Amino acid sequence: MSLFSTARVAHLVCLTAALLCASFGASAQTAATFPNKPVTIATPFPAGSGPDAVLRQVSDKLSKLWGQPVLIINRPGASGFIAIDSVVRLPADGYNLLQLDSEHIGAVPHLYKSKGFVPFNAFDPVAALFRTPFFLAVATDSKWQNMKDLVAAAKAEPTKVNYGSWGIGSPGHLGGEELELLTGTEMTHVAFREFSQLFTSVGSNDVQWSFGSIPSSQGLFKAGKIRYLAVAAPKRLPQMPEVPTMAESGGPAGFEVNSFVTLVSPKGLPNDLKAKINADVIKVLADPEVKARFNTFGFEPLSWSPDEIRKNAEAKGKTYEQLIKRKNISLD
Template identity: 45%
Template sequence: MKKLLLAAAIAVSILGGANAQTFPDKPVRVILPFPPGTGPDTVMRMVGERLSKIWGQQVVVENRPGGNGWIAMDAAKRAPADGYTLMQVDASQMAAHPHLFKKMPVDPAKDFDSVAPMYRTYYFVTVAADSKWNTVGDLLADAKAKPGAITYGSSGMGGNIHLGGAMMEKATGTKMHHVPYKETTQIYMAIANGDIQWAVGTASTTQPMQKAGKIKYLAVTGPQRTSIFPDVPTVGESKGPANYELQTWVGLYAPRGTPKAVIAKLNVDIAKVIQEPEIRSRLNAVGFEGLAQSPEEFQKMMNADSTKFGALIKEMNITLD
């Protein structure tokens, strides 16, 4: 982390003209496609409050939900490339949507510059509390014995939760039945009620029902166990595919052409806030892991997810056009 901040600080020093040295000298606007009260919105407002104190300038959070995230992304794309308008998005919007839609009003790879990640979170393989399955291996054994009979839920075609189920099918050569819901919370209520049998879900969304004894976790989809639920095994430890990993991340982008010195300053300041002990603690409490990466490292992570999702979407013939 210290090396990252030092490198970024050097970049600001080397590249810093008047723009970077005085930035920001007016309010900074962040456009996001998430409704108020959601995880990304809550984190953005929390981080924005800290940045306002550092900068002496207000951070204005502007929610523009709807349209697959394109309403917010199009507004950010059209803004001046000066660092005073940023866009907060997640992995699916940047890495999956380009493979799901033949036509989009924005091109994530060409219209935006990476600024900084904020956090990432892994998912949990979630089943009813009274399910006979105690491992992912149990679930897969039934899926192999009854092709097409096992049901998994999602919040819609092509989203991370759907892709998580499709990834499990692909990794294990099984065929299961996908059931989409309009609202994410409906998925886990359906699991608890026995309407569907499983789904992946983040801790921030599923933890209340897990703590209430309505659902249980078979595994976490990360490379190692999490500090928030250390007793929950990884998918591989739970007798599932060893290479199965599903994460989502949320980060900040700027319109393409934003000065590199301004991006470097934004990256340094955002990383400092994300690494504050209080911020890290509040993120960890809901299963989020604060991320501090350079713009180049952030872009590399996005490219890797795009490659992975692109191959999966093509093989599973998933399309939203």
């Protein structure tokens, strides 16, 4: 190699090292000074919903921690795509975040195959917020006293037993599909547009059962219109300790129906920013006021890392994919 070539290589090596150092320094400085302007979080959930309510409390705490406004923009509709499309092409700088649940990440891609939506090709997981389990609700005067009764009725008359949910591809729908699979039964699904319509119909026996979370179903539960046969979780919930688990009620052991909610960023968020936002959200979730509010909803705060969010989302996505393929469910 000539002296000129050797000198040129050395120059390029030094230049590359300098650029890498500069890049690292800029990245570290970005994390150290973030945020220095308002942060915006878009959400596909409507104002007043459970996920919206807790997001606003979390954003208020983050605003105080960061010394910058954290603004919530509600963009409900189109199975989350209105919110998704509003954020996906924005800069991956930490100032543009999006709230998504595990169904947006795990079910929607399989329900809308024509859209070619691959969540983690478009977004980076940043921070988890909470997980919510679901109860199986029936009318107060239902003849079923436990899950054993419900499963026996479904086996005795295939397709005669019906259940409601708040939409095709919702946890309430796919949870029902999984219950069918695990119990060898066939039931009829009825989709509703509104939670209020759903649980009113359960209470009047227009539909025979439904899954529901504490915030979505407690109104009619407290009014004495519905009761819970079981919680689809491995343990009883502290908020409703009298309600048995699926296994305790005669349902399939290990059967869980839940949804978790996360914050994501457009793809390419620097790792140092990702780590900072994740750590700050975890700090906020440990705040006693936030924990108390989550407790009223029956929401479990989550302290997952971005890698843990991805792992849990991909596992749920595999389950949803199998259930969707089994019945050829599509929203295209």
